[in-house]
Amino acid sequence: MKKLINDPDDVVDEMLDGMTAAHPDRLRRLPDTQVLVRDDGPVEGKVGIVTGGGSGHEPTHAGYIGDGMLDGAAAGDVFSSPTADEFEELIGACDAGDGVLAVIKNYEGDVMNFETAIELAEMEGVEVESVVVDDDVAVEDSLYTSGRRGVCGTILVHKAAGAKAAQGADLSEVKRVAEKVVDNVGTMGTALTSCVTPEKGEPTFDLGDDEIELGIGIHGEPGTERTEAMPADAVTEELTDAVLDDLDLDEGQEVLTVVNGMGATPQMELFVVNRRLQELLGERSLETYDAWVGDYMTSLDMAGASITVCAVDDELKELFDAPADTPALTTT
Amino acid sequence: MTDDGAAVVAAVDAVAERIEAERDHLTRLDSAIGDADHGGNMARGWAEAADAARDLNDPDAETVAKTVGKTLMAEVGGAAGPLFGGSLVFAAGELDEGVTPETAVAFAETYLEKVEDRGDARVGDQTMVDALTPAVHTFKKSIEVDDVEPIEALAKAVDAAERGVAFTVPIRARKGRASYLGWRSVGHQDPGATSALIILEELLAVAAERLDVDVPETDAASPTIPDDDPEEASDDPAAASEDD
Numbered sequence: 404m405k406k407l408i409n410d411p412d413d414v415v416d417e418m419l420d421g422m423t424a425a426h427p428d429r430l431r432r433l434p435d436t437q438v439l440v441r442d443d444g445p446v447e448g449k450v451g452i453v454t455g456g457g458s459g460h461e462p463t464h465a466g467y468i469g470d471g472m473l474d475g476a477a478a479g480d481v482f483s484s485p486t487a488d489e490f491e492e493l494i495g496a497c498d499a500g501d502g503v504l505a506v507i508k509n510y511e512g513d514v515m516n517f518e519t520a521i522e523l524a525e526m527e528g529v530e531v532e533s534v535v536v537d538d539d540v541a542v543e544d545s546l547y548t549s550g551r552r553g554v555c556g557t558i559l560v561h562k563a564a565g566a567k568a569a570q571g572a573d574l575s576e577v578k579r580v581a582e583k584v585v586d587n588v589g590t591m592g593t594a595l596t597s598c599v600t601p602e603k604g605e606p607t608f609d610l611g612d613d614e615i616e617l618g619i620g621i622h623g624e625p626g627t628e629r630t631e632a633m634p635a636d637a638v639t640e641e642l643t644d645a646v647l648d649d650l651d652l653d654e655g656q657e658v659l660t661v662v663n664g665m666g667a668t669p670q671m672e673l674f675v676v677n678r679r680l681q682e683l684l685g686e687r688s689l690e691t692y693d694a695w696v697g698d699y700m701t702s703l704d705m706a707g708a709s710i711t712v713c714a715v716d717d718e719l720k721e722l723f724d725a726p727a728d729t730p731a732l733t734t735t
Numbered sequence: 736m737t738d739d740g741a742a743v744v745a746a747v748d749a750v751a752e753r754i755e756a757e758r759d760h761l762t763r764l765d766s767a768i769g770d771a772d773h774g775g776n777m778a779r780g781w782a783e784a785a786d787a788a789r790d791l792n793d794p795d796a797e798t799v800a801k802t803v804g805k806t807l808m809a810e811v812g813g814a815a816g817p818l819f820g821g822s823l824v825f826a827a828g829e830l831d832e833g834v835t836p837e838t839a840v841a842f843a844e845t846y847l848e849k850v851e852d853r854g855d856a857r858v859g860d861q862t863m864v865d866a867l868t869p870a871v872h873t874f875k876k877s878i879e880v881d882d883v884e885p886i887e888a889l890a891k892a893v894d895a896a897e898r899g900v901a902f903t904v905p906i907r908a909r910k911g912r913a914s915y916l917g918w919r920s921v922g923h924q925d926p927g928a929t930s931a932l933i934i935l936e937e938l939l940a941v942a943a944e945r946l947d948v949d950v951p952e953t954d955a956a957s958p959t960i961p962d963d964d965p966e967e968a969s970d971d972p973a974a975a976s977e978d979d
Binding site for chain 2: 479480483484486487488489511512515516518519522523549
């Protein structure tokens with residue numbers, strides 16, 4: 404499989420250098436790490452917002468570093484958690500004395516490495532709180548899994564927590580709004596094709612030309628159902644129904660929606676999905692407060708999309724609207 | 736270098752060598768129920784840790800343990816990095832007054848506690864906890880209740896860990912990647928528990944070598960079933976110590 408890379412072992416390193424070269428006024432790489440932080444950070448008088456995870460989900464996470472969102476992000480190797488020492492450096496670099504909120508996607512490696520780093524940082528006197536994002540409604544919490552996966556809803560946590568921190572709120576308040584998003588958001592995705600990791604160079608999973616995977620994970624993990632390819636409207640209905648059934652919202656509830664591309668799906672198709680999504684919300688008497696469409700949480704070169712719905716109240720609306728100025732997301 | 740520090744460096748060397756020798760074995764175990772990276776990750780991590788330990792200038796036991804823990808944390812990655820390495824960083828503090836029977840028990844208990852907390856795992860989940868729990872409990876009881884020689888206590892702990900590893904085979908995984916397999920995890924030996932046993936075996940071998948004694952004989956096949964008063968036999972060894 405063709406890839407525009409040099410050596411699979413160098414992909415993450417070279418990507419991070421390319422990102423800082425693209426945004427020298429915004430991003431700074433901590434020496435000898437895969438950690439990017441705000442060039443002007445840590446910001447005095449503000450709670451630091453940090454996150455991280457495996458690479459391959461760009462612009463997640465470093466693309467959201469900047470005013471109104473993240474203070475820094477640790478990048479692991481492709482689809483692998485950053486190590487605890489990298490998370491520890493990240494936390495230390497993003498603490499201006501007012502504490503740090505760690506936003507963790509719910510994967511075993513991410514959670515364990517971040518928790519270890521948090522405990523070490525606390526021993527150094529840094530106040531740290533964390534939230535674990537588990538918005539993927541496809542995988543049921545059961546004895547068979549370690550709970551739901553964290554996917555595109557994570558971006559909304561970054562946005563709300565980042566905005567709250569930018570307003571000067573203290574750590575407990577920042578954590579509260581992050582948890583509010585986690586409690587009110589759901590996501591489900593579908594894959595039309597498998598991603599291809601640089602290391603392996605061939606599809607992670609086999610999917611026939613006439614098949615799609617519903618409930619796909621952002622690393623190509625199996626979803627809920629493999630089915631024959633369907634028109635966009637039918638796929639959108641499957642995803643939307645699953646998310647809304649899980650959220651169980653009251654009529655008239657306002658929501659923010661995200662139609663997220665998995666990496667290799669044209670914007671054209673994402674807008675087609677969004678069109679049907681908004682119709683479906685109307686049929687359920689839900690009110691769209693804002694609709695985001697784009698590539699936010701990708702899975703390398705997977706074709707497909709995910710749909711995220713987040714119930715919003717006045718506070719979340721204000722935070723989602725608040726100014727953000729990052730490489731991948733700007734609100735004014 | 737303090738004697739204790741030198742002993743720990745020697746132990747780390749031995750563990751690194753043994754893990755490298757068992758690399759393919761660990762990878763095979765992990766292939767059956769996980770993603771086949773345990774052997775390679777552990778071998779790389781322990782090799783780096785041994786290098787880092789040897790490079791220390793006149794270290795005490797705590798410093799060696801902390802350095803090894805940090806190196807494992809940085810090099811092993813995945814879940815094994817925080818479990819094997821992170822737990823060691825935290826437990827190392829118990830060795831601040833060197834290695835004695837008392838500090839060794841405290842170290843072992845803290846290590847187990849950190850692994851349990853971080854992995855949210857308990858005995859019976861088919862994880863390294865299944866090897867460590869019987870080892871740590873047996874070590875503590877042997878030192879604090881039975882008052883046996885430390886080397887014998889360690890030998891009994893290794894023996895207990897071996898039975899713990901065997902126990903992972905017929906049970907179903909509840910934590911870690913193997914748990915995704917559900918009932919299909921039954922019948923597989925846990926690679927993490929196996930690594931824990933390997934580490935304990937090397938600690939015992941190095942301790943015996945440095946004390947210039949033979950590794951005490953234990954009988955893994957037939958655990959001693961006490962035939963005295965059941966009430967007495969069920970006494971919690973922890974009750975003899977100040978905690979719990």
